[in-house]
Amino acid sequence: MTTPAPSTPLLHLQSVSKEFVLHLQSSTTLPVLKEFSLQLSAGECVRLSGPSGMGKSTVLKLVFGNYRASGGHIFVRSTDGEMVDITQADARTVLHLRSHAMAYVSQFLRVIPRVAAIDIVAEPLLEGADSPFSPSQARELAAHWLERLRIAPSLWQLPPATFSGGEQQRINIARSFIKPRPLLLLDEPTASLDPENTQTVIELIAEARAQGVGILGIFHDNAVAQSVASRTVAMQPISPTP
Amino acid sequence: MTQGDTLTPLLRVQNLGCAYGTRSVVRDISFDLWPGEVLAVVGESGSGKSTLLNAVAARHVPSTGQVTFALKGGDHQSIYAMTEAQRRTLARTDWGFVHQNAADGLRMNVSAGANVAERLMALGQRHYGNLRAQATDWLERVEISPSRIDDRPDTFSGGMRQRLQIARNLITQPRLVFMDEPTSGLDVSVQARLLDMLRMLTRQMGLAAIIVTHDLAVARLLAQRMLVMQGGEAVESGLTDQVLDDPQHPYTQLLVSSVLQP
Secondary structure, eight states: OOOOOTTOEEEEEEEEEEEEEETTTTTEEEEEEEEEEEEEETTOEEEEESSTTSSHHHHHHHHHTSSOOSEEEEEEEOTTSOEEETTTOOHHHHHHHHHHTEEEEOSSOOOOTTOOHHHHHHHHHHOSTTOOOOHHHHHHHHHHHHHHTTOOGGGTTSOGGGSOHHHHHHHHHHHHHTSOOSEEEEESTTTTOOHHHHHHHHHHHHHHHHTTOEEEEEOOOHHHHHHHOSEEEEOOOOOOOO | OOOTTOSSOSEEEEEEEEEETTEEEEEEEEEEEOTTOEEEEEOOTTSSHHHHHHHHTTSSOOSEEEEEEEOTTSOEEETTTSOHHHHHHHHHHTEEEEOSSHHHHSOTTSOHHHHHHHHHHHTTOOOHHHHHHHHHHHHHHTTOOGGGTTSOGGGSOHHHHHHHHHHHHHTTOOSEEEEESTTTTSOHHHHHHHHHHHHHHHHHHTOEEEEEOSOHHHHHHHOSEEEEEETTEEEEEEEHHHHHHSOOSHHHHHHHHTSOOO
16 A cells, blocks of 8 residues: 555545435435535544434445435545545446555454355455465465454354354454555444454554554444544534425 | 556447347346456346346347457457357357356266366367366366266256356356356355355456346345346446445335345
8 A cells, every 4th residue: 555645635525415215115215414524634533423323324335335425525535646536436436446445344244155254354455356465475464464353263264154243343354454545434343342352453543544544433432432533523413304 | 447458348238128029128228347347137037137148148139239349359349240150259268158057058968077178179179188187177176076077967966067067167268257047046055155156266267247146145245236127127237235235226125125134
């Protein structure tokens, strides 16, 4: 990863709105986000705060291109320095940004049948025909991350479907941190972790920031938030439209 | 995006329409497929998915529209304007076609080894030792014991037949593979093995694929992009996770909400 200089803008949300139209329920419209704006620069860790249902996770999913915005623009800095509007980008461009410019740690691990934990962690390094890693190099790095996140070596060769929630979450974190990308989206990364592992994640976030990674995160635990976040953005409830 | 030889799409489908007599089954479908990309075509039975796949794979001629394919030299050529001989060569070298029913894609009365090596022989390879070595290698890659190389596929289980069909198609290192419901009719553990294998092979070989499936979980696992069909039309398309997690069209919402979550 080419580290962007501090204060390089990485992400810019301009008046982003999101509403879900539920066609199966007589086209009810469910507004979850209204004209939300945010800027984030390299080295920052911005916390989205507010009670459940304020659209915090929705913001992360919109940035990652998992949800489609109903209005506004979301600019993400690509590896060649261009600000690309995710809301207008085609599928290939979004995939390219996901593989090089941003990573997303969701609350849940999507397990793949039969694939060993170590290979799930190594996978991002092997994406694309131009990957500089051999499978054995990727596994070696994956082993390092599994160790750091205290996953017992006896579990490495097993598919994580039967792992505990905390173990799955740590696999998810390892999988995202193994390939550093300039923008990191974290959805409650410590929600099901014990204090020791929570501390490790706090350290990982601090290290990433020191390397110039920009982080947009949701942290319900105030102590965690206070030790990682450089700024807090409080999400406001949407006033019902007349 | 800067990614080597991926500056032009591998396959370009423009305004494709298919009719059986006066009944139109597929209407106005357009998409580009890029090297290494896997596209899932989903929709219920009768939505035109298989008709679309067969038309794009030049197995029948559509009534309207155009499909072009990037030949090895880089030129885009209409697959319908090719001579029959050119199309056959393409179909057995650069393309693969995996049928839902393995018996449709295999020769049931010749050995597994001969099934796997057939495309190489069609390309003129005659050295028996080499053919057998490559067939053995591919049987291993699809997790079939090489000791079964001389057995006929009618002695194989459904899952093994499907894996054999995949080996038979991939041995020439095609750039594009068409798959029609490759995992349906297999029990779940066999399905998981096949999916894992397909996922690995498409990634390792940088294979592009179009997969017709009615199983959204299969689409999520294998495909980066998705096309949702209803009544012969593409009602929605986009990144697979986007279409499944934030479906826009009423039919896609119905499809996604109809899936059982185990």
